[in-house]
Amino acid sequence: MLNRPTLTQFIIESQGHHADATGDFTGLLNDVATACKAIASAVARGALADVLGSAGSGNIQGEEQKKLDVIANTTMIAANEWRGHLAAMASEEMEHILPTHQRGRYLLVFDPLDGSSNTDINMTLGTIFSVLRTPDNGRDPVADDFFQPGTRQICAGYALYGPSTMLVLTTGQGVNGFTLDRNLGEFFLTHPDMVIPADTSEFAINMSNERFWYPPVQRYVAECRAGRTGPRGRDFNMRWIASMVAEVHRILNRGGVFMYPRDLKDPAKPGRLRLLYEANPMAFIVEQAGGMAITGEARMLDVKPTSLHQRVPVILGSTNEVQRIADYHREAPVMAA
Ligand code: AFP
Numbered sequence: 001m002l003n004r005p006t007l008t009q010f011i012i013e014s015q016g017h018h019a020d021a022t023g024d025f026t027g028l029l030n031d032v033a034t035a036c037k038a039i040a041s042a043v044a045r046g047a048l049a050d051v052l053g054s055a056g057s058g059n060i061q062g063e064e065q066k067k068l069d070v071i072a073n074t075t076m077i078a079a080n081e082w083r084g085h086l087a088a089m090a091s092e093e094m095e096h097i098l099p100t101h102q103r104g105r106y107l108l109v110f111d112p113l114d115g116s117s118n119t120d121i122n123m124t125l126g127t128i129f130s131v132l133r134t135p136d137n138g139r140d141p142v143a144d145d146f147f148q149p150g151t152r153q154i155c156a157g158y159a160l161y162g163p164s165t166m167l168v169l170t171t172g173q174g175v176n177g178f179t180l181d182r183n184l185g186e187f188f189l190t191h192p193d194m195v196i197p198a199d200t201s202e203f204a205i206n207m208s209n210e211r212f213w214y215p216p217v218q219r220y221v222a223e224c225r226a227g228r229t230g231p232r233g234r235d236f237n238m239r240w241i242a243s244m245v246a247e248v249h250r251i252l253n254r255g256g257v258f259m260y261p262r263d264l265k266d267p268a269k270p271g272r273l274r275l276l277y278e279a280n281p282m283a284f285i286v287e288q289a290g291g292m293a294i295t296g297e298a299r300m301l302d303v304k305p306t307s308l309h310q311r312v313p314v315i316l317g318s319t320n321e322v323q324r325i326a327d328y329h330r331e332a333p334v335m336a337a
Contacts, residue, residue: 007033007178007187028085028106035079036127036159039072043161052120060095068119072112087134088141092277099141107132111277115243124162126245130281131155143308150301156281158245170288196291200255200318202237204247212263216328248282252289255318262313271313275305279314292322296329
């Protein structure tokens with residue numbers, strides 16, 4: 001095992017290529033990794049640690065909070081708030097931003113526990129995070145500071161709490177995956193230079209929403225389902241884990257398309273997933289692995305955020321399939337948002 005670089009060694013090594021690196025960013029990533037290890041430990045102990053079930057509270061999205069949502073959020077805050085690397089944090093579980101105690105150079109955005117409907121059934125969960133630079137304006141942090149398009153992320157990653165715990169990371173120079181050795185308490189590089197195959201015959205979507213989708217997505221999925229007797233001339237396979245981390249991880253490993261498109265289920269919501277906490281970090285990772293991420297009409301990373309908890313339609317994965325879905329959107333008659 002020790003012939004593989006640890007996450008810390010890997011980060012220090014890559015920071016060495018930046019002449020102006022101070023070690024601040026390395027420290028931040030170490031703190032995030034420490035939080036992920038602590039969350040992994042709570043998730044793994046499950047019922048034994050009495051962490052399953054509802055917390056009896058709701059978040060800003062109006063969703064029920066699970067005990068593990070609260071634990072993961074608190075853990076991420078505790079690991080970062082006094083360390084000096086951050087000016088503020090924003091979390092899917094908090095209504096407002098949380099300024100830290102020093103004016104650090106970075107902003108941390110996170111979904112502390114993605115796929116939390118999976119907590120009570122011992123299925124895969126994850127943590128998603130993204131790092132932005134603190135604007136150089138000398139004032140105390142405000143929510144506006146977080147409204148930077150995804151192209152401005154300097155790092156994005158996720159921890160996957162599955163049969164093994166993994167941390168997958170990009171700093172804009174490709175994507176690398178690390179597996180946690182639980183005995184040593186260290187993440188080791190196990191998946192260097194992850195690349196999403198451009199072609200795939202696998203898609204992931206919540207089919208129960210089919211009647212609410214807009215025509216381009218209905219067309220794409222109908223063609224996949226028609227298989228070898230349809231216009232695509234080949235069979236497709238479908239998956240749905242209800243945890244974006246798990247879906248993206250599968251796509252990074254063997255290709256595929258993940259869709260949570262705009263639908264008419266609740267006209268007040270242009271999508272289910274959150275731009276800052278889910279869509280942008282995953283879009284950065286997917287692009288860095290050679291894939292594509294769009295809203296349908298636009299490149300995800302170009303969307304300018306306008307609110308902390310903004311929702312967006314998400315379509316990402318293997319380039320040739322995502323490009324096809326983008327083409328279907330372009331060919332479709334203009335739809336009311
Ligand atoms: P939660 O973390 O709130 O459970 O949501 C998970 C998620 O945001 C994303 O990870 C899944 O892909 C999607 O929601 C699942 O949504 P459905 O329950 O509508 O299938």
